[in-house]
Amino acid sequence: MSQPIRVLLAKVGLDGHDRGVKVVARTLRDAGMDVIYSGLHRTPEEVVTAAIQEDVDVLGVSLLSGVQLTVFPKIFQLLSERGANDLIVVAGGVMPDEDVVALKELGVREVMLQDTPPNAIVAMLERLVAERGAR
Amino acid sequence: MSMSEILTLANLDDDVRHWEENEVAAFLKKQKERKEQFFTLGDFPVKRVYTAADVATTPVEDIGLPGRYPFTRGPYPTMYRSRNWTMRQIAGFGTGEDTNKRFKYLIAQGQTGISTDFDMPTLMGYDSDHPMSDGEVGREGVAIDTLADMEALFDGIDLEKISVSMTINPSAWILLAMYIALAEKRGYDLDKLSGTVQADILKEYMAQKEYIYPIAPSVRIVRDCITYCASNMKRYNPINISGYHISEAGSSPLDEVAFTLANLIVYVEEVLKTGMKVDDFAPRLAFFFVCQADFFEEIAKFRAVRRCYAKIMKERFGATNPESMRLRFHCQTAAASLTKPQFMVNVVRTALQALSAVLGGCQSLHTNGFDEAFAIPTEEAMRLALRTQQVIAEESNVTQVIDPVGGSYYVETLTTDYEKRIMDILAEVDARGGTIKLIQEGWFQKRVADFAYETALRKQSGEKPVIGVNSMVEHDEVHEIELHPYDHTTAERQVARTQRIRRERDNAKVDALLDRLVEVAKDESQNIMPVTIELVREGATMGDIVEKLKTIWGVYRETPVF
Numbered sequence: 068m069s070q071p072i073r074v075l076l077a078k079v080g081l082d083g084h085d086r087g088v089k090v091v092a093r094t095l096r097d098a099g100m101d102v103i104y105s106g107l108h109r110t111p112e113e114v115v116t117a118a119i120q121e122d123v124d125v126l127g128v129s130l131l132s133g134v135q136l137t138v139f140p141k142i143f144q145l146l147s148e149r150g151a152n153d154l155i156v157v158a159g160g161v162m163p164d165e166d167v168v169a170l171k172e173l174g175v176r177e178v179m180l181q182d183t184p185p186n187a188i189v190a191m192l193e194r195l196v197a198e199r200g201a202r
Numbered sequence: 203m204s205m206s207e208i209l210t211l212a213n214l215d216d217d218v219r220h221w222e223e224n225e226v227a228a229f230l231k232k233q234k235e236r237k238e239q240f241f242t243l244g245d246f247p248v249k250r251v252y253t254a255a256d257v258a259t260t261p262v263e264d265i266g267l268p269g270r271y272p273f274t275r276g277p278y279p280t281m282y283r284s285r286n287w288t289m290r291q292i293a294g295f296g297t298g299e300d301t302n303k304r305f306k307y308l309i310a311q312g313q314t315g316i317s318t319d320f321d322m323p324t325l326m327g328y329d330s331d332h333p334m335s336d337g338e339v340g341r342e343g344v345a346i347d348t349l350a351d352m353e354a355l356f357d358g359i360d361l362e363k364i365s366v367s368m369t370i371n372p373s374a375w376i377l378l379a380m381y382i383a384l385a386e387k388r389g390y391d392l393d394k395l396s397g398t399v400q401a402d403i404l405k406e407y408m409a410q411k412e413y414i415y416p417i418a419p420s421v422r423i424v425r426d427c428i429t430y431c432a433s434n435m436k437r438y439n440p441i442n443i444s445g446y447h448i449s450e451a452g453s454s455p456l457d458e459v460a461f462t463l464a465n466l467i468v469y470v471e472e473v474l475k476t477g478m479k480v481d482d483f484a485p486r487l488a489f490f491f492v493c494q495a496d497f498f499e500e501i502a503k504f505r506a507v508r509r510c511y512a513k514i515m516k517e518r519f520g521a522t523n524p525e526s527m528r529l530r531f532h533c534q535t536a537a538a539s540l541t542k543p544q545f546m547v548n549v550v551r552t553a554l555q556a557l558s559a560v561l562g563g564c565q566s567l568h569t570n571g572f573d574e575a576f577a578i579p580t581e582e583a584m585r586l587a588l589r590t591q592q593v594i595a596e597e598s599n600v601t602q603v604i605d606p607v608g609g610s611y612y613v614e615t616l617t618t619d620y621e622k623r624i625m626d627i628l629a630e631v632d633a634r635g636g637t638i639k640l641i642q643e644g645w646f647q648k649r650v651a652d653f654a655y656e657t658a659l660r661k662q663s664g665e666k667p668v669i670g671v672n673s674m675v676e677h678d679e680v681h682e683i684e685l686h687p688y689d690h691t692t693a694e695r696q697v698a699r700t701q702r703i704r705r706e707r708d709n710a711k712v713d714a715l716l717d718r719l720v721e722v723a724k725d726e727s728q729n730i731m732p733v734t735i736e737l738v739r740e741g742a743t744m745g746d747i748v749e750k751l752k753t754i755w756g757v758y759r760e761t762p763v764f
Contacts, residue, residue: 080322080334080337080338081322081323081325081326081328081334081335081338082322083406083410083411083412084411084451085411085451085762086450086451086452086538086650086651086654089651089654089655089762089764090452090651090654090655090658090764092764093651093655093764094655094658104762104764106759106760106761106762107411107760107762110334132322132338132341132342133338133341133342133577133578133688134336134337134338134341136337137336137337137338138337161575161576162576162577163576163577163685164576164681180542181538181541181542181575182541182542182543182661182668182671184658184661184662184672185658185659185662186662
């Protein structure tokens with residue numbers, strides 16, 4: 068791949084659990100991707116703005132506070148308002164199986180739960196970007 | 203040590219060498235061991251076998267006796283022979299009324315203490331109708347905005363009879379104020395209230411990441427909680443200095459306990475600066491640790507941290523009352539060890555972890571629900587978790603003898619290894635300029651992130667087996683599990699009460715008190731508790747208080763390291 072994949076990893080809302088997102092950030096960085104991590108307590112607005120400004124391929128949102136079905140609809144609405152529908156959105160965290168189904172229906176491409184191995188996350192993002200094709 | 207004992211140990215070394223060269227070597231030719239080198243989960247190398255020769259370097263008085271300095275074998279002389287640990291299942295969701303029902307259910311099931319989980323807005327100091335609270339009200343814990351919520355939470359529960367723990371940090375002092383205001387309203391004697399407020403802000407910057415203000419004013423608030431309780435609530439633990447969240451954020455078990463003691467040192471120093479004597483507050487300092495999966499390592503960890511604490515309080519801070527030197531701790535099984543695949547296996551994991559906590563001498567214990575890799579637990583999951591503790595307490599007979607693993611060559615050796623490594627880390631923290639400076643530099647955070655990353659790689663490679671995840675995997679597993687439902691009327695019910703309180707209170711009085719709060723906050727010689735108690739009594743919300751202080755203190759933002 069000529070251009071490294073650009074990823075924005077974000078924590079949205081009041082949730083402070085950042086163990087998983089930091090492991091993912093380091094994994095992706097070690098795999099040669101350009102990784103930006105938002106830090107904690109961001110709003111959907113801030114995250115979408117950053118994703119567009121930084122021109123990332125992938126937006127990954129980590130949530131362990133159970134508010135996925137509040138946060139992701141807002142993110143997709145903002146992306147759509149700003150014409151950024153081609154952004155690949157993935158989720159990570161701890162959540163019930165039925166929420167995983169609901170997130171995929173909303174447009175989340177993959178949901179990485181707590182036991183997803185690091186190398187599987189790298190492979191997943193490479194596949195999603197390859198499927199999208201060049202922009 | 204007598205001459206004959208030294209000779210015996212020398213013989214023992216010879217014996218071990220002889221055994222390695224003969225029985226072991228011959229056996230290894232037939233069958234190799236599973237690994238070249240074995241390690242604990244915390245990376246301590248583990249030998250094939252331990253003997254009296256390994257324990258010989260540990261002074262006999264460092265092992266000691268239960269209830270006697272340095273308390274390696276337990277904080278009390280009779281331990282569970284007098285009274286079992288407090289079975290304290292944490293609970294919290296919805297409004298005060300919703301959680302109150304769960305409390306009463308758990309008490310009816312034989313629980314002996316109460317522990318409260320608050321929702322994210324409460325933990326972070328936002329009222330339920332703040333935009334940042336959207337979707338979060340009552341979801342992961344109970345929503346508390348005003349004293350009225352606290353009244354609903356403890357309705358019909360006699361707070362002089364049962365101890366209550368509150369898991370809350372940056373906004374802890376406000377909930378403590380509500381608890382006091384509630385107690386006064388009900389006519390309780392404050393000196394009869396027993397319980398704990400977590401209020402350990404430093405580990406938030408290190409690991410759990412629930413913070414509001416910058417470090418200095420936050421530590422000052424903790425100081426005020428400790429000194430207020432020392433003077434007004436003689437049975438109440440004003441802080442629960444916690445390693446649990448450091449471990450769950452990914453640290454090694456060694457860093458969990460070492461960083462916890464680093465935080466202890468800051469708090470003690472801060473309180474001493476007010477002129478209060480160490481023996482006037484140290485007996486009520488309480489701790490909270492995790493019990494992870496490595497059974498003997500966890501027991502050694504608990505024993506070592508008790509010994510280190512005793513030595514720190516005596517030697518570093520000059521405590522003279524033995525109660526200032528005995529470490530008491532709450533324990534919780536490791537939430538991050540729970541798996542979604544084959545989730546009933548979580549019951550077994552939790553039971554083993556709980557047993558290590560009991561053999562390690564905990565004072566209170568929470569056992570996790572088997573469904574917590576999905577969501578917060580159901581009543582059924584909590585009942586089974588409580589039953590797990592009851593089986594250990596009532597059926598296993600491990601409670602009949604104190605520190606039953608004491609004297610195990612392995613556990614004693616590991617205890618002493620832990621003690622040395624903990625003290626080395628504390629010396630390094632001092633040498634590098636102290637805990638607060640290192641938090642600002644991200645030093646602790648980097649160590650936590652490094653071990654978390656290492657653990658993820660070990661799970662990936664299978665070096666760290668996790669049944670159902672990287673071992674004994676069942677493909678196409680379908681989870682048939684009933685989860686705790688979120689009641690979507692929660693926010694509406696909660697906000698209605700908060701807004702009613704705002705309408706009915708005397709706003710001029712609240713505003714005047716908020717101005718006084720600012721004056722008190724600016725003057726570090728004053729204690730923030732009394733004015734906060736007055737505020738909550740007059741109907742001030744948590745958000746009123748938190749936002750007012752943001753105007754003078756600002757907020758904390760970390761630079762993430764990974």
